[in-house]
Amino acid sequence: MPRRLPKVDVVIVGVGWGGGIIASELTKQGMTVVGLERGKERKTEDYFMVHDELRYALRYELMQDLSKETITFRSNTRIRALPMRSYGSFLLGTGLGGAGVHWNGQTFRFLPYDFEIRSKTIERYGEKKIPEGMTIQDWGITYDQLEPYYDRFEKLCGISGEENPLAGKRSSPYPTPPMKQTPAMKMFAEAAKKLKLHPYMMPSANLSQQYTNPDGVSRAACQYCGYCERFGCEYGAKADPVVTVIPVAKKTGKFEIRTHSHVRRILHTGNKATGVLYTDVTTGEEFEQPADIVVLTSYVFNNARLLLLSKLGRPYDPATGRGVIGKNYAYQVIRGGATGFFEDKEFNLYAGAGSLGMTLDDYNGDNFDHSDLKFLHGASISLSQTGQRPIANNPVPSGTPNWGKEYKAASLKYFNRALGVGAQGASMPFRHHFLDLDPTYRDVFGDPLMRITFDFEEQDRQLAAFTADKCGQILKEMGATHIDVRRELGPYDITPYQSTHNTGGVIMGASPDTSAVNNYLQMWDVENLFVVGASAFPHNSGYNPTDTVGALAYRAAEGIAKYAKGNGGLLV
Amino acid sequence: MAQTNEGQEQAVSRRKFLKNSGLVLGGLVVGGVAGSLLRTQAPPPPAAAPAPADFNQALMYFSPEQFRVVDAATERIFPEDENGPGARTLGAAYFIDHQLAGDWGFNARDYMQGPFYPGEATQGYQGRLRRREIFDIGIQEMNNYSTTKYGKRFYELEADQQDAVLKAFEADEVKLTTISASGFFKMLRASTMEGVYADPLYGGNKNMDGWRLKNYPGNQMAYTQVIEQDQFVKMEPKSLRDHQHG
Numbered sequence: 001m002p003r004r005l006p007k008v009d010v011v012i013v014g015v016g017w018g019g020g021i022i023a024s025e026l027t028k029q030g031m032t033v034v035g036l037e038r039g040k041e042r043k044t045e046d047y048f049m050v051h052d053e054l055r056y057a058l059r060y061e062l063m064q065d066l067s068k069e070t071i072t073f074r075s076n077t078r079i080r081a082l083p084m085r086s087y088g089s090f091l092l093g094t095g096l097g098g099a100g101v102h103w104n105g106q107t108f109r110f111l112p113y114d115f116e117i118r119s120k121t122i123e124r125y126g127e128k129k130i131p132e133g134m135t136i137q138d139w140g141i142t143y144d145q146l147e148p149y150y151d152r153f154e155k156l157c158g159i160s161g162e163e164n165p166l167a168g169k170r171s172s173p174y175p176t177p178p179m180k181q182t183p184a185m186k187m188f189a190e191a192a193k194k195l196k197l198h199p200y201m202m203p204s205a206n207l208s209q210q211y212t213n214p215d216g217v218s219r220a221a222c223q224y225c226g227y228c229e230r231f232g233c234e235y236g237a238k239a240d241p242v243v244t245v246i247p248v249a250k251k252t253g254k255f256e257i258r259t260h261s262h263v264r265r266i267l268h269t270g271n272k273a274t275g276v277l278y279t280d281v282t283t284g285e286e287f288e289q290p291a292d293i294v295v296l297t298s299y300v301f302n303n304a305r306l307l308l309l310s311k312l313g314r315p316y317d318p319a320t321g322r323g324v325i326g327k328n329y330a331y332q333v334i335r336g337g338a339t340g341f342f343e344d345k346e347f348n349l350y351a352g353a354g355s356l357g358m359t360l361d362d363y364n365g366d367n368f369d370h371s372d373l374k375f376l377h378g379a380s381i382s383l384s385q386t387g388q389r390p391i392a393n394n395p396v397p398s399g400t401p402n403w404g405k406e407y408k409a410a411s412l413k414y415f416n417r418a419l420g421v422g423a424q425g426a427s428m429p430f431r432h433h434f435l436d437l438d439p440t441y442r443d444v445f446g447d448p449l450m451r452i453t454f455d456f457e458e459q460d461r462q463l464a465a466f467t468a469d470k471c472g473q474i475l476k477e478m479g480a481t482h483i484d485v486r487r488e489l490g491p492y493d494i495t496p497y498q499s500t501h502n503t504g505g506v507i508m509g510a511s512p513d514t515s516a517v518n519n520y521l522q523m524w525d526v527e528n529l530f531v532v533g534a535s536a537f538p539h540n541s542g543y544n545p546t547d548t549v550g551a552l553a554y555r556a557a558e559g560i561a562k563y564a565k566g567n568g569g570l571l572v
Numbered sequence: 573m574a575q576t577n578e579g580q581e582q583a584v585s586r587r588k589f590l591k592n593s594g595l596v597l598g599g600l601v602v603g604g605v606a607g608s609l610l611r612t613q614a615p616p617p618p619a620a621a622p623a624p625a626d627f628n629q630a631l632m633y634f635s636p637e638q639f640r641v642v643d644a645a646t647e648r649i650f651p652e653d654e655n656g657p658g659a660r661t662l663g664a665a666y667f668i669d670h671q672l673a674g675d676w677g678f679n680a681r682d683y684m685q686g687p688f689y690p691g692e693a694t695q696g697y698q699g700r701l702r703r704r705e706i707f708d709i710g711i712q713e714m715n716n717y718s719t720t721k722y723g724k725r726f727y728e729l730e731a732d733q734q735d736a737v738l739k740a741f742e743a744d745e746v747k748l749t750t751i752s753a754s755g756f757f758k759m760l761r762a763s764t765m766e767g768v769y770a771d772p773l774y775g776g777n778k779n780m781d782g783w784r785l786k787n788y789p790g791n792q793m794a795y796t797q798v799i800e801q802d803q804f805v806k807m808e809p810k811s812l813r814d815h816q817h818g
């Protein structure tokens with residue numbers, strides 16, 4: 001029998017950005033919160049030896065141990081799903097701060113179009129424009145409604161940036177000025193302007209200057225150290241939950257964090273959650289943590305998985321399109337880009353920061369006419385300088401052998417002479433892309449793994465070819481002497497890294513028929529259960545997700561506080 | 573034009589930086605900028621002495637025979653040329669040996685539970701063998717193939733014959749039942765590149781000469797002075813050892 005602990009106001013499952021924001025907001029209002037995190041404690045001192053490409057970037061020091069838990073994947077329901085045995089396509093966070101510790105910090109708002117994608121697409125192009133099987137839907141919230149919460153997340157982090165001429169309106173400017181510009185970024189901006197495009201500095205959670213946020217947390221400026229994505233920041237310059245929201249919550253005396261605490265079930269009676277069941281992985285002991293309100297902030301996969309394992313909500317059935325848990329899993333179209341080689345220029349590419357770059361949105365969302373195109377939405381196009389490390393970066397012009405003398409010579413020559421222009425393409429949901437429990441493979445506790453059924457569609461192939469060409473045009477204008485354009489998307493392959501921008505599975509919306517949570521991320525079917533994260537996105541936009549995750553977390557925190565003070569019931 | 577920045581390469585030393593930076597929340601230290609990080613005393617300057625033996629260059633996993641095969645193969649993948657040393661001089665085979673002896677060789681952090689089914693290429697590796705077992709088999713098969721084809725073991729072949737053997741593995745022309753020849757080659761190639769460029773603490777990239785080949789400065793604290801510069805800034809690399817003891 002699990003040991004039953006004293007009841008608290010709120011229990012949070014997973015302490016990353018989502019969990020950290022909820023904890024800080026609720027404890028500031030006097031609620032008692034317990035945060036259960038399966039991984040270990042993290043602090044800035046951990047990163048003294050962090051400039052180690054092999055350990056952190058290639059051996060995944062900070063990521064979830066796949067020997068204990070992974071996901072399974074198949075491209076369609078006709079084939080058997082098999083486990084992701086080693087890392088590839090995306091990297092799962094673990095430990096205090098979650099993936100927020102080793103993200104890049106590229107902090108974009110989604111476009112107004114995103115939140116009303118279905119209505120706006122029909123309005124401009126007619127319903128026929130939406131292909132059979134594509135399950136785009138409005139989010140049940142508009143950009144204008146979400147704007148104040150974006151503003152709060154950006155002020156929490158101190159985002160460094162400048163106005164994007166093609167984005168939604170901002171209520172206030174970015175809290176800190178943009179990052180420094182490198183020669184390559186200037187070349188990109190000049191070329192883009194010549195092509196009548198609208199480049200702007202990538203909004204960055206690596207600080208351009210020292211910053212004190214509204215909670216009173218001061219952080220130092222970024223040092224452009226080049227070890228950002230997949231690494232923790234030894235300066236505390238990169239906004240992450242461990243140096244922002246978590247200490248704020250702890251300072252209230254109302255937040256208790258229990259690391260090494262793996263949550264296995266959400267407990268419930270009738271349609272109310274009563275707490276969670278978890279295992280202390282250091283002793284194997286099981287505990288029951290009762291709470292008035294349960295908040296899932298355990299990333300997309302475990303948010304959906306814990307609901308299915310606990311038999312909460314209506315599981316999605318791709319055959320009928322009914323049910324909601326597991327619905328609208330989406331990802332990103334990242335491979336349509338181009339690399340340019342510059343014979344007579346050398347760049348200081350070893351220097352960089354996670355969100356140092358220049359971006360344009362001329363081909364993102366519905367910022368351009370899709371009448372004659374065979375896809376919806378689009379991509380942000382960027383040149384980023386994140387710090388090129390030597391093992392993973394050996395660009396050579398196409399046609400060069402993959403090893404041997406010629407390869408060596410070319411890889412040395414071009415190490416500091418190749419620039420990538422990349423597209424971060426949106427991912428539209430389809431009826432047959434979903435998450436459910438795997439019938440065969442289990443985690444270390446014997447619980448079924450999450451199963452992903454997903455593949456790229458014609459929509460994605462068209463989008464990738466389109467954006468790859470645009471990236472190539474920009475590189476040409478930049479004066480590249482040789483350009484390799486990656487137009488072919490191919491099938492979705494779980495082995496090469498693409499992005500950790502998985503979305504959906506517990507999506508938000510205006511109606512319980514088509515969504516799992518309302519626009520406070522409160523579950524329609526279980527009013528004291530809130531599910532926070534990119535799991536709530538009905539589709540994925542052409543940007544990184546975390547600004548929107550953070551904004552929705554602030555919105556959810558407001559809803560939870562309202563719910564706790566009120567007489568219960570649905571908030572919407 | 574390359575420019576060196578010796579003498580001014582560290583605009584901000586970590587020590588100074590941590591002292592000046594205010595990771596502070598209302599008097600509470602956030603993120604723990606602990607005193608333990610700060611070196612209090614500079615270490616004594618190294619005395620001029622003959623280069624000490626490299627105690628790192630001894631085998632943890634491979635047999636000497638296996639080592640010869642891997643050493644020869646890494647050198648073909650990343651050969652010595654007019655640009656500088658190849659994988660052999662850089663110690664890539666020692667790197668691979670040391671890696672196979674630990675977590676990576678055992679696939680300790682990979683999901684290795686059954687059942688095992690062959691899958692689509694897009695589903696990734698689905699075998700039950702661990703990396704060290706794949707290397708055992710792959711090395712043996714490289715010698716078998718070399719002996720059948722040329723009557724000599726892999727490391728006794730001429731360079732172009734070695735290349736031909738590696739190409740046969742890369743293209744799956746060698747038919748193996750237990751492992752995928754191309755999968756093995758891919759792993760060999762990738763770990764060779766790791767051995768050339770990983771921090772020297774792992775046994776390869778000797779003297780940071782792998783980094784010097786492409787002007788990679790290794791582990792530096794800050795590039796605030798470099799980031800905007802138009803000229804290429806060439807600097808003497810630093811390793812994690814320098815960072816800990818330097």
Ligand SMILES: Cc1cc2nc3c(=O)[nH]c(=O)nc-3n(C[C@H](O)[C@H](O)[C@H](O)COP(=O)(O)OP(=O)(O)OC[C@H]3O[C@@H](n4cnc5c(N)ncnc54)[C@H](O)[C@@H]3O)c2cc1C
Nearest residue numbers: 014016017018038094098099100104105106263298544546
């Ligand atoms: C390499 C990398 C680079 C990235 N770069 C960017 C970027 O530049 N911009 C951007 O917007 N986004 C980026 N992202 C994505 C970003 O990191 C995530 O969107 C964000 O961190 C998600 O926050 P979260 O709180 O929802 O989930 P997570 O940060 O994943 O936190 C979930 C937490 O829950 C815990 N947990 C899970 N299951 C359980 C359980 N059963 N019991 C207890 N605890 C559990 C996990 O251990 C984890 O700590 C990047 C991600 C990666 C991996």
Ligand code: SF4
Nearest residue numbers: 206222223225228233
């Ligand atoms: S690039 Fe900047 S924010 Fe990123 S880890 Fe280095 S110092 Fe920190």
